[in-house]
Amino acid sequence: xxxxxxxxxxxxxxxxxxxxxxxxxxxxxxxxxxxxxxxxxxxxxxxxxxxxxxxxxxxxxxxxxxxxxxxxxxxxxxxxxxxxxxxxxxxxxxxxxxxxxxxxxxxxxxxxxxxxx
Amino acid sequence: xxxxxxxxxxxxxxxxxxxxxxxxxxxxxxxxxxxxxxxxxxxxxxxxxxxxxxxxxxxxxxxxxxxxxxxxxxxxxxxxxxxxxxxxxxxxxxxxxxxxxxxxxxxx
Numbered sequence: 001x002x003x004x005x006x007x008x009x010x011x012x013x014x015x016x017x018x019x020x021x022x023x024x025x026x027x028x029x030x031x032x033x034x035x036x037x038x039x040x041x042x043x044x045x046x047x048x049x050x051x052x053x054x055x056x057x058x059x060x061x062x063x064x065x066x067x068x069x070x071x072x073x074x075x076x077x078x079x080x081x082x083x084x085x086x087x088x089x090x091x092x093x094x095x096x097x098x099x100x101x102x103x104x105x106x107x108x109x110x111x112x113x114x115x116x117x
Numbered sequence: 118x119x120x121x122x123x124x125x126x127x128x129x130x131x132x133x134x135x136x137x138x139x140x141x142x143x144x145x146x147x148x149x150x151x152x153x154x155x156x157x158x159x160x161x162x163x164x165x166x167x168x169x170x171x172x173x174x175x176x177x178x179x180x181x182x183x184x185x186x187x188x189x190x191x192x193x194x195x196x197x198x199x200x201x202x203x204x205x206x207x208x209x210x211x212x213x214x215x216x217x218x219x220x221x222x223x224x225x
C-alpha cells in the first residue's frame with residue numbers, strides 16, 4: 001500500500017523552530033520528487049516547498065524562503081521540513097505529497113503546526 | 118506567478134444531478150492542470166491530471182476538459198460521497214506551483 005505519514009507537528013511559540021518528517025512506504029521513494037503543501041485553518045491549499053528525487057534541486061514559496069529548509073534521506077525513505085523563525089501565519093496542516101510530472105500524488109494525512117504564544 | 122481562479126465558490130447540487138466546475142489560469146498553461154478532491158478532515162486526493170486524464174481508481178463520472186486558460190471539471194451524476202471541495206492546480210510554470218481557491222460542492 002502506498003503511504004505517506006507525516007509527524008513532528010505541534011504547538012510552538014512565535015520565533016521558534018520545528019522539524020516535520022514524512023515517512024514513505026509502498027513505492028520507490030527515491031524515484032519521486034516530493035513537495036510540502038500547507039492548509040491554514042478553513043483556507044485553501046498553498047504549495048510550500050519542492051525537492052527533486054536526488055536532492056539536486058529545491059524550491060520554496062516566497063512566504064517561507066529563507067526560513068524553511070526541505071531535505072530528504074532516500075536510504076530512510078524520508079522527507080523533512082525544517083521550519084525556523086515561525087510566525088502565526090505559518091499555522092496550518094502540513095501535507096507531504098509526491099510529485100510526478102508536476103501532479104501531486106500521493107498525499108499524506110497531514111500534521112498540524114500551531115504557532116502561538 | 119500564474120494565478121488560478123475557480124468558480125463558483127460554492128455549488129449546491131442535488132444527488133444525481135450534474136455538476137460543472139470552472140478553473141481559469143492567468144496565462145496559458147497548456148494542458149498542465151490537475152484537479153483534486155478534498156473531503157472534510159481528509160487530505161486532498163488527485164482526481165484528474167493533464168487536464169483530462171483520470172487518476173487511478175477515479176470513477177468515470179469525473180471528467181476534465183480544457184486547455185490554455187480555461188478548464189472544466191464535470192461530475193456527471195453526483196453521488197453522496199462526491200460532496201467535497203475541489204481544487205485545480207497548475208504545473209506548467211513553476212515554481213511556484215499554484216492552486217485555485219477551491220469550489221465547495223454541497224447538497225442542495
